[in-house]
Amino acid sequence: MKLGPDERWDLIDSIASQVVTYGKYRHTLKDAIGELTVKPMTGIPIAIAVLYGFWSVFGSFAGTLCTDGFFVKLFDGYWLPWLQGVFPGEGGWLYSILIDAGGMTNGEFILSDNCFEAFGVLTSGLFVAIGVVLPAIVIFYLMLTLLEDIGYMPRLAVLIDTVLHRIGLHGYAIVPTILSLGCNVPAVTATRILETRKQRFIMMTLLAIFIPCGAQLGIMEEVIPELIGYALLYLVIGYFIFGFILNRIVPGKSPEILIDVPSYQKPMIANVRRKLWMRVSSFFKVAVPFVLLGCVVVNVLYLVGFIQWLGDILAPVFVGWFGVPKETAGPLVAAFLRKDLAVAQLSVIEMTQYQMLSAVVLVSIYFPCVATFAMMLKEGWKELIGSVAVLAVVVFLYGGIIHLIGKLIGVA
Amino acid sequence: MAEKNNLVMICIAILGVVTVAFGLADILVSAGGDGTELSILEIPGDMFRGGWGGFIVLFAGLFYLSGCKNVAEVHNASKVAMGSVLIWIMAGTDIFAMITESIPGGEDGPWFNSLSGFLGTYAPPYAPAMFLLPFSLVVVYYILKQERTR
Numbered sequence: 001m002k003l004g005p006d007e008r009w010d011l012i013d014s015i016a017s018q019v020v021t022y023g024k025y026r027h028t029l030k031d032a033i034g035e036l037t038v039k040p041m042t043g044i045p046i047a048i049a050v051l052y053g054f055w056s057v058f059g060s061f062a063g064t065l066c067t068d069g070f071f072v073k074l075f076d077g078y079w080l081p082w083l084q085g086v087f088p089g090e091g092g093w094l095y096s097i098l099i100d101a102g103g104m105t106n107g108e109f110i111l112s113d114n115c116f117e118a119f120g121v122l123t124s125g126l127f128v129a130i131g132v133v134l135p136a137i138v139i140f141y142l143m144l145t146l147l148e149d150i151g152y153m154p155r156l157a158v159l160i161d162t163v164l165h166r167i168g169l170h171g172y173a174i175v176p177t178i179l180s181l182g183c184n185v186p187a188v189t190a191t192r193i194l195e196t197r198k199q200r201f202i203m204m205t206l207l208a209i210f211i212p213c214g215a216q217l218g219i220m221e222e223v224i225p226e227l228i229g230y231a232l233l234y235l236v237i238g239y240f241i242f243g244f245i246l247n248r249i250v251p252g253k254s255p256e257i258l259i260d261v262p263s264y265q266k267p268m269i270a271n272v273r274r275k276l277w278m279r280v281s282s283f284f285k286v287a288v289p290f291v292l293l294g295c296v297v298v299n300v301l302y303l304v305g306f307i308q309w310l311g312d313i314l315a316p317v318f319v320g321w322f323g324v325p326k327e328t329a330g331p332l333v334a335a336f337l338r339k340d341l342a343v344a345q346l347s348v349i350e351m352t353q354y355q356m357l358s359a360v361v362l363v364s365i366y367f368p369c370v371a372t373f374a375m376m377l378k379e380g381w382k383e384l385i386g387s388v389a390v391l392a393v394v395v396f397l398y399g400g401i402i403h404l405i406g407k408l409i410g411v412a
Numbered sequence: 413m414a415e416k417n418n419l420v421m422i423c424i425a426i427l428g429v430v431t432v433a434f435g436l437a438d439i440l441v442s443a444g445g446d447g448t449e450l451s452i453l454e455i456p457g458d459m460f461r462g463g464w465g466g467f468i469v470l471f472a473g474l475f476y477l478s479g480c481k482n483v484a485e486v487h488n489a490s491k492v493a494m495g496s497v498l499i500w501i502m503a504g505t506d507i508f509a510m511i512t513e514s515i516p517g518g519e520d521g522p523w524f525n526s527l528s529g530f531l532g533t534y535a536p537p538y539a540p541a542m543f544l545l546p547f548s549l550v551v552v553y554y555i556l557k558q559e560r561t562r
Contacts (some may be wrong), residue, residue: 040477057505064509064512
């Protein structure tokens, strides 16, 4: 059957009258609140409050309740002493790798009294993976999922769009940026949300250098709670300064975006549960093997004297340029495998507060962990080489600047 | 009706002024470095709760003040509601922090807290946002009621 133009319009009208409801639009309270969250004057204070809530819940749940409340007691009070007692060959190489690397005092092997110092695969490795990273990641992804499902994330993208344009990105770059605070690996994949190669390169480089992952944040919250704010401030400042520079020197386009902002809605528990499970399980598939492998490799490198050798070679740069003790060379090597482990290692090195702050920032910006490195390689070897080149320059410059700032304010 | 609106405006304006005062007190005390306790009121001295949190309480007060003039109008009502949301974020995180502190038994204690230790965590002093919480709930109840009748 063939329809003429008038008959087709009649058919369209008849279908539309069945499926479309016409009514008078009324500006509701929900709409007005939605507008408040995207206007800079009102949206920025709200974003500041949301971030406060995010961080406060993260610290209370992961730090106070789970890690300090139960896991430290479980691992330091029961698991570590039990393994130290039952595992044979105290002081031997296998014992050092699996249970406790310990320390030597007057030629005598001294056992560690906590899992941060033991550095064995079955002690520190499990403690970091389960006792510190698991609660941090669970609460981080739970809150991120809630913000997404409520409908706040697109509004945050609109709000931050102007700022991110200054560094060659646009509002949607907030997605990989915030995902990266959980784990850099899915965040690298999420850079595909950006349209041009220039944007993806800038985003990948910035998140690999300046954004600490959830595991690292969890450890930072645990070992340097009083300095974490300053460390994050240095990272945020670096993110924008080097983003601005990259935008100027990297060729390519940074197009505008058009975002469809949905209305606020109540999150569905089944969706939240599914998303949370998917994210936490995929994180653990990537992270746990690297934490355990990291412990093994770092312990072996210590045992064969490689770290000591590297520390001696790099001492002039570490001490003179970065202003940190040469012993931080070890954690920096470990940082390539797991940055969270590296921060844990830093906590047992004797240094001033400012040196600790510098060292933590250096660990954060020094190199993406090997899992992120592999993910970046998957996105393109040219991008990876470019990012690593930028990273080398940034570490050297920014590390020196942080030391200089410390000297100028008289704390370094 | 006009009288009722004026009364609501005055109440929200007073709440706004008190909230701004609390926010400023938070910021100033945390800038000094040490927290202060005044009977059951505690003004935190750390930069996170006092400084960052103080700014949020201050903005909550400004939201109340900017929306109090004609709460019957939806845009003003949304500002007042948002002021309350900011107070909830502050008070909610404080309450959540108390809950997480109250459950474990402490570094050298048993796994779980004793009943007296558990209840003791919830005892005063409280941060300013906790005192503002009931008033913010009343304000939002009024606004939602108004929205339903609109």
